[in-house]
Amino acid sequence: MTNKAVTDQTDQQQNTALNEAIDELHVPRPGDNIEGTVLEATKHSVYLDLGPLGIGVIRGRELWEALDSYTNLKPEDVVIATLLEMENENGNIELSFRQASREQAWTDLQEKLESAEVFEVTVKEANRGGLLTRINGIQAFLPVSQLSSEHYPRVEGGDQSKIFEKLKSFVGDKINVQVITTEQKEEKLIVSEKKAEFEKQKEKIGDLKVGDTVKGEISGVVDFGAFIKFSGLEGLIHISELAWQRIDNPADIVKVGEKIEAKVIGIDDTKITLSLKQLRNDPWSNIEKKYKIGQLVDGVVIKTTPYGAFVQLDDDIHGLVHISEISSKKVENVADFLSNGDKKTFKILSIEPKDHRLGLSLKVLAEKKDKETEDDSEKDKKDSEGDKPKAKKSKEKEEKEEKKTT
Numbered sequence: 001m002t003n004k005a006v007t008d009q010t011d012q013q014q015n016t017a018l019n020e021a022i023d024e025l026h027v028p029r030p031g032d033n034i035e036g037t038v039l040e041a042t043k044h045s046v047y048l049d050l051g052p053l054g055i056g057v058i059r060g061r062e063l064w065e066a067l068d069s070y071t072n073l074k075p076e077d078v079v080i081a082t083l084l085e086m087e088n089e090n091g092n093i094e095l096s097f098r099q100a101s102r103e104q105a106w107t108d109l110q111e112k113l114e115s116a117e118v119f120e121v122t123v124k125e126a127n128r129g130g131l132l133t134r135i136n137g138i139q140a141f142l143p144v145s146q147l148s149s150e151h152y153p154r155v156e157g158g159d160q161s162k163i164f165e166k167l168k169s170f171v172g173d174k175i176n177v178q179v180i181t182t183e184q185k186e187e188k189l190i191v192s193e194k195k196a197e198f199e200k201q202k203e204k205i206g207d208l209k210v211g212d213t214v215k216g217e218i219s220g221v222v223d224f225g226a227f228i229k230f231s232g233l234e235g236l237i238h239i240s241e242l243a244w245q246r247i248d249n250p251a252d253i254v255k256v257g258e259k260i261e262a263k264v265i266g267i268d269d270t271k272i273t274l275s276l277k278q279l280r281n282d283p284w285s286n287i288e289k290k291y292k293i294g295q296l297v298d299g300v301v302i303k304t305t306p307y308g309a310f311v312q313l314d315d316d317i318h319g320l321v322h323i324s325e326i327s328s329k330k331v332e333n334v335a336d337f338l339s340n341g342d343k344k345t346f347k348i349l350s351i352e353p354k355d356h357r358l359g360l361s362l363k364v365l366a367e368k369k370d371k372e373t374e375d376d377s378e379k380d381k382k383d384s385e386g387d388k389p390k391a392k393k394s395k396e397k398e399e400k401e402e403k404k405t406t
Contacts, residue, residue, distance in 0.1 A: 028053070028083045033100050035080055041073040048081060048095065056081060056093040066097035067105050067137025080104055105136035106184045113179040118196045120174050126167040128160065133177075138189055142177060146192035149234040151175070154220030154227065201270040204232050208272070212264045213279065218254045226254045228262055228274060235272030237262055244277050244284065244356070245318050246310060248303060283316035284353045291317070291358070293348055299360070301342040304334045311346060311360055319358035321346060326362050 028034050036048030036056055045059040058066075058081060073079065081095035082103070088094040112119065121140070125132040130143040144153065144167070153166035176197070181190035208214075216230030225238040242253045254260065254276070266273035291297065291313070299311035299319065308322040326337050338344075350359035 030083050030085060032083050033080050033103065034083055034095075035078060036095075038073050038075050038077040038079060040075065041077075046073060046097070047092075048079070050093060054093055056083075056095040057088070057090075058095045058097050062096035062098045067101035070097045070101050101137065105138050106182065108136055109138070109179055109182050109189060113182050116178060118176050118178055118199075121177055121191070123170045123173050123175065126164070126171055128164050128167075131167060131170060133191070135179075135189065135191070138187075140177075140179075140189040140191045142175075142191050142193060146180070146190075146194050148175075148193045148197045149219075149227065151193065152220075154222050158223060198270055201233065205267060205270060205272070208233070208264060208267060210264050210267060213261055214264060214274070215259070215261050218256050218258045218260065221251050221254060221256055223250070226250050228260065230262075233272060235262075235264070235274045237274045237276055241265070241273075241275035241277055244280070244282055245312075245316055246303075284356050287317065287351060287353055287358075291348055291351060293351060295348045296345055296365070297348060297360075299344060299346055301338050301340055301344070303340065304338055306334065309334055309338045311344075313358075317358065319346070319348070319360045321360040321362055325349065325360065325364070328363050328367055 034050060034053070034056075036050045039047040039049050039055070041047075044063075045057055046063060048056040048058070050056045062084070070079065079097075080100045080103075081097055082099040084094040084096050086093055111117075121133040121135060123131050123133055123142075130141060130146070133140050133142060144163075147153075151170060153163045155162040155166065175193050177191040177193050178196040179189070180192045180195060181188060183189075214228075214230040216228040218226050219229040219234060220227040223239075225236050226242065227234055227236055237254075239247060239250050242250055247253060260276065261279060262274040262276050263278045264272065265275045265278065297313055299313045301309050302312045302318070303310040306323075308320050308326070311319050311321055313319055321338075323331050323334055326334065331337055344362060345365060346360040346362060347364045348358065349361050349364075350357070352358070
């Protein structure tokens with residue numbers, strides 16, 4: 001073995017022995033977090049008593065970019081700092097709050113996630129997807145889908161610009177949230193207001209039963225229904241449960257602020273569904289007393305679709321005239337034959353009370369009218385032909401009379 005090889009082997013053994021000795025003495029290395037007591041704290045630097053290790057200092061970027069938990073420090077506060085180097089130009093141990101604070105912040109956030117802690121945050125910003133806040137200096141995202149029913153932006157028609165304006169109105173507000181996702185490597189932190197409200201809502205829902213009638217106030221109207229607040233809770237009345245007849249716009253039935261009674265028809269965790277129509281008599285239950293198959297009825301076209309048109313017969317009953325029953329001619333576009341507001345006479349083809357369906361026809365009446373017109377024309381033609389011989393005889397008689405006179 002050469003002298004160089006022997007020297008290299010000796011150096012390696014000495015380094016290994018030194019590292020083992022450091023481990024035994026618990027001497028920190030760069031990147032380790034160590035605990036210290038604040039000796040002095042100013043805007044520009046913080047000095048820590050590190051016990052046997054000596055004095056540590058945090059300054060510059062490593063101080064200024066520390067997160068919220070490292071603000072307002074005072075002497076004798078015990079804090080964690082990250083070791084950068086064992087000795088700087090002044091003989092002090094160089095430390096960082098910037099790195100340590102982020103480590104501590106993510107540790108705290110993980111604990112909040114595991115304990116399902118509910119805590120208050122301030123909304124800092126809004127974007128089209130939700131709200132932004134900061135927790136321990138780390139940016140957190142609160143998606144629209146995780147907002148409580150109180151803050152969920154209910155905008156008729158789902159206008160994105162109006163939804164964004166609604167979200168921006170929450171900036172500066174304080175709300176309670178729970179951490180639902182922490183991914184430190186990706187700097188991903190997601191919180192939920194809805195989940196934070198879950199336990200509170202669950203307690204209130206405890207006494208509520210399917211079938212109960214509640215009194216409340218309409219708190220929001222959207223394309224798919226209306227929300228109602230009652231007894232500190234909020235539920236949804238789906239568009240199909242607002243009225244027995246077909247409706248296209250919930251705002252035609254209820255208005256925000258309107259006080260109503262509704263029936264509880266479903267409870268799923270904190271999701272409550274209600275019905276307005278089930279507190280009213282079903283007009284279809286005795287429809288056959290009012291309407292019969294084959295009956296001619298007057299109606300108003302209220303909506304055209306690619307497959308036909310919906311017709312209002314009265315306040316509660318709507319029927320459908322299928323595209324195949326509009327005309328004996330080929331109908332490619334319903335709107336070419338019928339328009340909203342048209343008043344027509346229809347023939348009832350079918351009545352299905354259980355399914356709340358009533359079939360109508362325009363074609364049958366048109367065909368009948370065409371046949372009657374055709375029959376009348378034929379009759380007029382025959383009458384006209386029958387009158388010709390009579391006219392001829394009358395003329396001959398007149399000529400004979402004229403000759404006698406002459």
